[in-house]
Amino acid sequence: MAETAQPVVKRLALIGLGLIGSSLARVAQREKLAESIVLFDASDKVRTRLHELKIGDVVAETAEAAVKDADLVILCVPVGANEAVGRLISPHLKDGSILSDVGSVKSSVVSALSPYLSEEVHLIPAHPVAGTEYSGPDAGFADLFLNRWCIITPLEGVEEAPLGILRSFWERAGANVELMTPNHHDLVLAITSHVPHLIAYNIVGTAADLEEVTQSEVIKFSAGGFRDFTRIAASDPTMWRDVFLNNKDAVLEMLGRFNEDLAALQRMIRWGDGDGLFELFTRTRTIRRGIIEQGQETAAPDFGRRTKH
Numbered sequence: 001m002a003e004t005a006q007p008v009v010k011r012l013a014l015i016g017l018g019l020i021g022s023s024l025a026r027v028a029q030r031e032k033l034a035e036s037i038v039l040f041d042a043s044d045k046v047r048t049r050l051h052e053l054k055i056g057d058v059v060a061e062t063a064e065a066a067v068k069d070a071d072l073v074i075l076c077v078p079v080g081a082n083e084a085v086g087r088l089i090s091p092h093l094k095d096g097s098i099l100s101d102v103g104s105v106k107s108s109v110v111s112a113l114s115p116y117l118s119e120e121v122h123l124i125p126a127h128p129v130a131g132t133e134y135s136g137p138d139a140g141f142a143d144l145f146l147n148r149w150c151i152i153t154p155l156e157g158v159e160e161a162p163l164g165i166l167r168s169f170w171e172r173a174g175a176n177v178e179l180m181t182p183n184h185h186d187l188v189l190a191i192t193s194h195v196p197h198l199i200a201y202n203i204v205g206t207a208a209d210l211e212e213v214t215q216s217e218v219i220k221f222s223a224g225g226f227r228d229f230t231r232i233a234a235s236d237p238t239m240w241r242d243v244f245l246n247n248k249d250a251v252l253e254m255l256g257r258f259n260e261d262l263a264a265l266q267r268m269i270r271w272g273d274g275d276g277l278f279e280l281f282t283r284t285r286t287i288r289r290g291i292i293e294q295g296q297e298t299a300a301p302d303f304g305r306r307t308k309h
Contacts, residue, residue, distance in 0.1 A: 019135050101125055124162060126153065153182040191254045191257075199258075
């Protein structure tokens with residue numbers, strides 16, 4: 001990023017300093033995306049750690065203090081917490097400010113926050129499609145969003161100026177920006193993210209319940225596909241509980257389609273349909289290669305994941 005680039009906003013407030021929030025703070029600090037960066041987390045322990053890590057310019061003691069005079073406020077809290085946080089901070093948001101978030105469900109965010117905001121505050125939800133299985137302020141790193149997608153879901157009638165500011169913020173953070181409606185986003189993410197997580201949680205849980213397979217054997221032989229399911233299943237339980245509760249319609253629709261496809265797969269195996277299995281596996285392999293070609297993953301054995309932050 002050019003050193004002469006001007007800050008995107010004067011004052012940035014980040015509420016919730018887990019993996020996403022602390023990564024945003026780090027990249028905003030490194031790329032000088034704001035003249036001042038104010039942080040708040042409801043946990044006393046996290047706020048103390050933020051002081052130690054020297055992330056941001058100010059660690060506020062309350063959410064209300066954090067958002068005061070902020071030009072851009074980004075909620076980095078679990079989806080289920082948005083309503084309570086929105087109710088708390090809404091009287092303290094300045095006219096003309098932008099309120100956004102990072103949740104992987106968008107329609108419920110709009111429903112949760114809209115009732116509490118004045119017409120002078122620009123609500124523009126967003127979702128950076130990036131993350132690891134780690135959480136907390138120590139897990140964040142400035143390159144988390146590099147070449148990852150950030151989906152912005154503006155509401156109908158949004159003004160171009162604040163939308164442009166948020167878009168510039170995410171692009172300067174390293175992300176590729178795409179615009180979608182909230183409902184379309186939720187349907188797309190249900191199949192690309194939410195259902196895979198649900199399947200991972202289920203498979204790992206099933207393996208743990210199998211009495212004839214000891215825990216030591218599961219761990220010992222986890223270098224195969226099971227290992228990669230455990231990575232997904234290690235994701236933050238609070239966040240994913242809220243995702244499924246707040247995107248249940250889209251998730252249930254995708255689960256219905258998945259169950260239909262699974263039944264077809266069962267029939268292929270039962271009746272020895274080798275050609276059908278080969279055709280399916282060939283098609284899915286092509287999808288994997290397409291993901292790598294688009295730069296959203298690597299072909300490396302560790303899938304390009306960071307082992308240390």
